[in-house]
Amino acid sequence: MLIDGVLTEGTTGASFDNIDPATEAVLGSVADAGHADMAAAIAAARTAFDHSGWANDRDLRKACLQQLQDALVAEQEELRSELVAEVGCPVLSTYGPQLDAPLREALVWPAAMIDEFPWRRSLCPKDAFGMGSESEREVWKEPVGVVGTITPWNFPVEIILNKLGPLLAMGNTCVLKPAPDTPWNATRLGRLIAEHTDIPAGVVNIVVSSDHELGEDLSSSADVDMVAFTGSTATGRKVMTAAAGTLKPVFLELGGKSVNLFLDDADLATQMGSAAGVCFHAGQGCAIPTRLLVPASRYDEALELAVEAMKRWAFGDPTDPANLMGPLVSARQRERVLGYIETARQEGGRIVLGGGIPAEFPTGYFVEPTLIADVTGDMTVAREEIFGPVLVVQTFVDDDDAVRIANDSDYGLSGMITSGDLERAKSVARRIRTGTLGINGGIWYGADAPFGGYKQSGIGRQCGIEGLEMFTETKTVAWPAS
Numbered sequence: 001m002l003i004d005g006v007l008t009e010g011t012t013g014a015s016f017d018n019i020d021p022a023t024e025a026v027l028g029s030v031a032d033a034g035h036a037d038m039a040a041a042i043a044a045a046r047t048a049f050d051h052s053g054w055a056n057d058r059d060l061r062k063a064c065l066q067q068l069q070d071a072l073v074a075e076q077e078e079l080r081s082e083l084v085a086e087v088g089c090p091v092l093s094t095y096g097p098q099l100d101a102p103l104r105e106a107l108v109w110p111a112a113m114i115d116e117f118p119w120r121r122s123l124c125p126k127d128a129f130g131m132g133s134e135s136e137r138e139v140w141k142e143p144v145g146v147v148g149t150i151t152p153w154n155f156p157v158e159i160i161l162n163k164l165g166p167l168l169a170m171g172n173t174c175v176l177k178p179a180p181d182t183p184w185n186a187t188r189l190g191r192l193i194a195e196h197t198d199i200p201a202g203v204v205n206i207v208v209s210s211d212h213e214l215g216e217d218l219s220s221s222a223d224v225d226m227v228a229f230t231g232s233t234a235t236g237r238k239v240m241t242a243a244a245g246t247l248k249p250v251f252l253e254l255g256g257k258s259v260n261l262f263l264d265d266a267d268l269a270t271q272m273g274s275a276a277g278v279c280f281h282a283g284q285g286c287a288i289p290t291r292l293l294v295p296a297s298r299y300d301e302a303l304e305l306a307v308e309a310m311k312r313w314a315f316g317d318p319t320d321p322a323n324l325m326g327p328l329v330s331a332r333q334r335e336r337v338l339g340y341i342e343t344a345r346q347e348g349g350r351i352v353l354g355g356g357i358p359a360e361f362p363t364g365y366f367v368e369p370t371l372i373a374d375v376t377g378d379m380t381v382a383r384e385e386i387f388g389p390v391l392v393v394q395t396f397v398d399d400d401d402a403v404r405i406a407n408d409s410d411y412g413l414s415g416m417i418t419s420g421d422l423e424r425a426k427s428v429a430r431r432i433r434t435g436t437l438g439i440n441g442g443i444w445y446g447a448d449a450p451f452g453g454y455k456q457s458g459i460g461r462q463c464g465i466e467g468l469e470m471f472t473e474t475k476t477v478a479w480p481a482s
């Protein structure tokens with residue numbers, strides 16, 4: 001790990017295994033940090049923010065982000081194979097959102113925005129109290145300080161870079177605690193920072209631990225000014241509770257239960273392939289639409305097409321570029337997904353496809369692409385995030401009903417709408433309470449595109465101008481007008 005500019009194995013002497021979820025083999029071991037290591041990392045980030053000059057040196061920040069970008073690109077292929085091994089993601093996905101897409105822009109875009117960001121704006125001079133003296137007034141944007149950064153295992157590089165890029169560009173320092181399931185991409189990042197950049201000691205600290213509670217040290221510490229968290233809604237709630245003691249801002253990117261909505265004028269025969277998107281990375285994506293909403297009048301046709309699309313989804317060895325789906329990340333995660341499928345059976349859902357462990361893959365944490373029909377809004381699988389290759393199908397009678405069902409969720413992260421009429425689709429889009437929406441196959445993703453959730457899908461936005469703003473404080477200053 002990386003603490004105060006030093007590559008270290010921490011102080012506990014302990015280590016934990018990194019497991020390949022496709023083979024269940026131990027890839028290697030990782031140093032296991034304890035609370036003292038986390039305390040040292042927080043102290044280093046505090047000192048670096050308060051004393052290193054990083055917060056005020058925009059040129060240094062631009063240069064360092066570029067150095068880190070170059071170092072990552074130089075080890076892109078090592079990162080790729082390591083990611084496939086520890087995450088179990090299909091190698092094909094690393095040429096897109098799992099690796100190459102964030103490597104193209106997650107650091108580069110915020111670095112370029114350092115010059116363009118409105119760090120300062122003038123207000124009109126004003127005699128605020130009507131006492132005959134005007135003041136010049138300005139609003140200054142400043143870094144928040146030390147950001148506790150806590151990340152999950154499903155898209156580790158994508159999520160880490162889309163947090164580090166903006167927070168470093170804005171002048172913050174950080175302590176990153178990656179998910180224990182996928183530690184190597186983060187420890188590699190730490191090494192690249194130490195060996196190939198001029199990022200001052202303590203600006204980025206990376207603490208790896210099998211103990212989730214180390215995350216809580218970040219949420220509760222008085223020396224941490226903000227927490228930026230991506231993970232489950234349940235853990236997000238714990239982060240917010242722990243942060244309440246010091247009233248620090250929490251930036252939460254949480255779970256989803258997004259819809260893939262086909263209006264009744266949609267061309268199902270050519271568009272229903274998107275239903276199989278639930279199998280992408282075995283459904284382990286927060287923004288993947290997992291509720292298929294189809295018109296009751298076209299239910300049979302839609303089901304048949306969705307099943308066909310999911311049957312065609314190739315899965316297996318994630319290192320094989322022909323496969324679009326690998327295993328789930330862990331045995332625990334697979335048990336969770338199988339438990340949801342069983343609950344669906346008990347609550348009256350009809351398993352039309354899949355529903356278990358594929359016979360051809362007894363090793364590795366695989367689950368079959370699974371489609372559950374006849375799902376109603378009160379069923380557990382319609383309400384809770386499953387995080388597996390499991391699609392639930394619900395029907396609606398008209399656009400109002402579709403909007404009602406789409407919004408009948410604690411979540412509001414993403415979604416898709418398909419219609420033969422773009423304007424009609426947009427008017428439905430305006431009524432769905434969610435942070436991102438793709439219409440007729442449109443893809444909203446990008447370092448310049450704010451991403452985040454309504455309702456219990458989170459607080460705040462990652463990426464885009466809004467994502468830079470997240471990592472700033474606002475200071476209003478005034479002096480007598482001359």
Ligand code: NAD
Binds near residue numbers: 150152153232253
């Ligand atoms: P998780 O909530 O179990 O863990 C996320 C991180 O939080 C890990 O680093 C973990 O060690 C840490 N953690 C656990 N307990 C903690 C605590 N009490 N205090 C502080 N940190 C703690 O999530 P996961 O299983 O790693 O990831 C899957 C979840 O992440 C899904 O719910 C998914 O929807 C969500 N996710 C959301 C987004 C988004 O941008 N909205 C993106 C990816 C994943």
